Amino acid sequence: MIRLTKVELRRLIARRLTVIGLAGLFLITLLLLVATWFDARPLSEVEQRRAQEQFERAHQEWAERGDEIRAQCEADWKAQPDPKPSVEEMCTYPEPRLEEFGKPQAVFTQIAPELLHATTYFLAFAAFLIGASFLAAEFSSGAIGNWLTFEPRRLRVYGSKLLAAALGFVPVAAIALAIVLFGTYLIIDRLGDTTSATGKVWGDLLALAGRAALTTAAAAVLGSVTGLLLRHTAAAIGVVMGYVVLIEGVFGSFLEKAQPWLVRLNVDAFVLHGTQYNVTECRTESDGTICDFVQKSLSFEHGAWYLAALFVVLVLLGGAVFHRRDVN
Incomplete structure (x- = not known):
């Protein structure tokens, strides 16, 4: 098994699509850092003066008309029919602060998790695409038949290919x-705020990166299984895109309560160690139907078990098909 896996790893690395895909992946990674640099840059002197002027105008209006605006708001609140928000919620008019105008300072602990999360999806897509091509190309070219003449034990061949895809990514x-x-840290350390990056924060970020790497390896395996089942890279990509558009997009938007059973939200729950989603909850009262957006949580455990079950089912399905189906 080890010998077979080494052979498959060499074949995976030698493929042209692998080289092109990895080059594109690292180019996107560098572009993310470039975008982070531009987003983290402080305002120019001209922009800072403009922000200062806007703050001074807003503060002057607050000082001169704040009481009048609050009084008018409270009068409007009293005239509104029930149900209505509290007067504090509706008529709060806080004093303007300078930091609210212009561009806020970039904070490492806020930006780093978002970038790692976004990178997870780029990595997973690249791994799925290359994994699908890795097996689909062997079926479309007929090379898998020649390979089975040297190693006829199909499940060993199947396992070695999936293991090579996972280990390679x-x-x-x-x-x-x-x-x-670390690129984000260097950028924010120069242009923003990294003072809140404690040891615990670094531990959480490294754990997030570890879960992202595990997700990437799983995507490579599932891409390989999909390529084996469909025998064509384009078909595998079409299935994924169809799922994203029809199931995640259309179906998920109409049936909000089904979101915990969609792949994307479970990936978020696993990688981010828990996530939130919104559902619309409506109630009927004497004056009509009232709908509110309610935020709900999806736990890390739910995401982990969901993805593990999906992974095992698809791998077993691929193994059963490869064991029984004609490869010609």
């Missing part, structure tokens, strides 16, 4: 995530 994900994480 672990270092890729680790390098890409390390570039994003």
Whole structure:
């Protein structure tokens, strides 16, 4: 098994699509850092003066008309029919602060998790695409039949290919995530605020990166299984895009309560160690139907078990098909 896996790893690395895909992936990684640099840059002197002028005008209006505006708001609040928000919620008019005008300072602990999360999806897509091509190309070219003449034990061949796909992307994900994480730190350390990056924060970020790398390896395996089942890279990509558009997009938007059973939200729950989503809850009262957006949570455990079950089912399905189906 080890010998077979080494052979499959060499074949995976030698493929042209693998080289092109990895080059594109690292280019996107660098573009993320470039975008982070531009977003983190402080305002120019001209922009700072403009923000100062806007603050002074807003503060002057607050000082001169604040009481009048609050009084008018409270009068409007009293005239509104029930149900209505509290007067504090509706008529709060706080004193303007300078930091509210212009561009807020970039904070490492806010930006880094978002960039690692975004990088996870780039990595997973690249891993799925390359994994699907890795097996689909062997079926479309007939090379898998020749390979089985040298190693007829199909399940060993199947396992070695999936293991090679997973192992091949672990270092890729680790390098890409390390570039994003430490590159972001260097950028924010120069242009923003990194004082809140404590040891616990670094531990959480490294754990997030570890889960992102595991997700990437799983995507490579599932891409390989999909390529085996469909025998064509374009078909595998079409299935994924169809799922994203029809199920995640259309179905998920109409049936909000089904969101915990969609892949994307469970990936978020696993990678981010828990996530939130919104549902619309309506109630009927004497004056009509009232709908509110309610925020709900999806736990890390739910995401982990969901993805593990999906992974096992698809791998077993691929193994059963490969064991029984004609490869010609």
